[in-house]
Amino acid sequence: MEQEVERLFARYGAGYKWMALVTVMLGTLSTAVATTVVNVAIPDVMHDFDVGQREAHWLSTGFLAAMTTAILLNAWALQRFGMRRVYVFGLLVFVLASLLGVWAAALELVILARVLQGLVAGVLQPLAITLIYQVFPQRQRGLGIGLFGLGVILGPAIGPALGGVLVDAVGWRAVMALPVPTAVLGGALAVFLVPVRRGAGRRVQLDWLSVLMLGLAVTGLLWSMVSGQRLGWTSWPVLPTLIAVLGLSLGFVARQLLAREPLLDPRLYQAPAFAAGSTIALLFGAGLFGSTYLIPLFVQEIQELSPTAAGLVLMPAGLVMAAAFPLGGHLADRVRTVVPIAAGLVIMALSCLALGFAGPQTGVLAVTAWVALGRVGLGLGMPAIQTGSLYRLPLSRTAQGAGALQFSQQLGGAIGVTSLAVLLEWRALREARRLLPDDPVTKEALLTSIPPELYREAYTVGFQWSFLVLGLVFVLALAAAGRFAKY
Secondary structure, eight states: HHHHHHHHHHHOOOOOOHHHHHHHHHHHHHHHHHEEEEEGGHHHHHHHOOOOOHHHHHHHHHHHHHHHGGGGGGHHHHHHHHHHHHHHHHHHHHHHHHHHHHHHHHHHHHHHHHHHHHHHHHHHHHHHHHHHHSSSSSSHHHHHHHHHHHHHHHHHHHHHHHHHHHHTTOTTTHHHHHHHHHHHHHHHHHHHHSSOOOSSSSSSOHHEEEEEEHHHHHHHHHHHHHHHEEETTTSSTTHHHHHHHHHHHHHHHHHHHOOOOOOSSSGGGSHHHHHHHHHHHHHHHHHHHHHHHHHIIIIISOOOOOHHHHHHHHHHHHHHHHHHHHHHHHHHHOTHHHHHHHHHHHHHHHHHHHHOOOOTTTTTHHHHHHHHHHHHHHHHHHHHHHHHTTSSSOOOGGGHHHHHOOOOOOOHHHHHHHHHHHHHHHHHHHHHHHSSSHHHHHHHOOOSOOOOHHHHHHHHHHHHHHHHHHHHHHHTTTHHHHHGTTT
């Protein structure tokens, strides 16, 4: 790999490292935009396919769940197929999946497209860091990763705003096509600028059984969370699935303990700071992706604003988060890591609690400010989680620890979106039954068929409860942050 990188430098000159950086940023930007851009289109998807948010939330959850599992495949894929093949083929699959979403005639096909996008995103995002370490000298790696990280953050910040404009101007299907141009350009550049060779050394054998067990466990858990409150937690489909999830999870952990090269090493969690950091990373992922799911729905369904307005509400929050990240990293180097982490949790809790009192009459500027406040907390806390969690790990296990933290954050996002979708539906249904106690529609849990004014009133309560519970979770997470007090 090093010799090939040297040949690429000889061919393209000293500026090759910047060309390589732009190349991986284009591909990763495409997957990063896809992570959140669909959220502004969910109300239109619901209306187009005549479904509730209980079904439509899989557009977000399916992406995050697939990405969570695929993150653990990155090292094997690079060693087995080589960086260029993985990157180009991954972007090709991503483009085809996006086009499937554009042309899909059924919600299930759109969800499938989102799952395929998530699989590609999970494999490609760690690849970019690997290439940056290859092409940038040690003294400039921080600069390269910083610029790359800024692009990754700005993607989800700008994506919903562009997506909202597209939904209003063309329709929700245009949102699925939004990341395609940058993905095509990134793949085309990669043919010339990304090294092709496979990793050196003994070929790593992928533990497909572990991958299958993990994927089934995550999918089964999310399905059970959605179906449990509708069908009953002890009903025939739900209870056996939960038992199977427990068995698959225990089997996965056992295989990782026995494996020579585990996908996710459980021994990492023996370090108290790493275990605490993983817990908080999971909660931060739930807060980031959960709130990004709820906010566009709230703005459109309750405040009756346009998709463009929903995207614009999220854009300042993403820009604020991008600005807060360097400050969070600076604080992590200057003070004990517990300080920015605890500050981030408190700020996130305040943001969610404030949103818990929002309603149809709340000004859009107030909602925008509260969302942006929460992103300040995320920007302060997330760099410190990386620093504090990896502090006591041996250098040889740092890369695996960083991957495990990313896994925790993505898993938290999938669980957070699902939990909030379930809580929103459950609390709105209870409120609708209180308002219409004898109505057969609410008894059948068909909230989309009740009068519009009652629909808004019921879902307003549902949204308020969802934000309040999320805020309470961040308050409780301060206990885990205390494990960083020594570092």
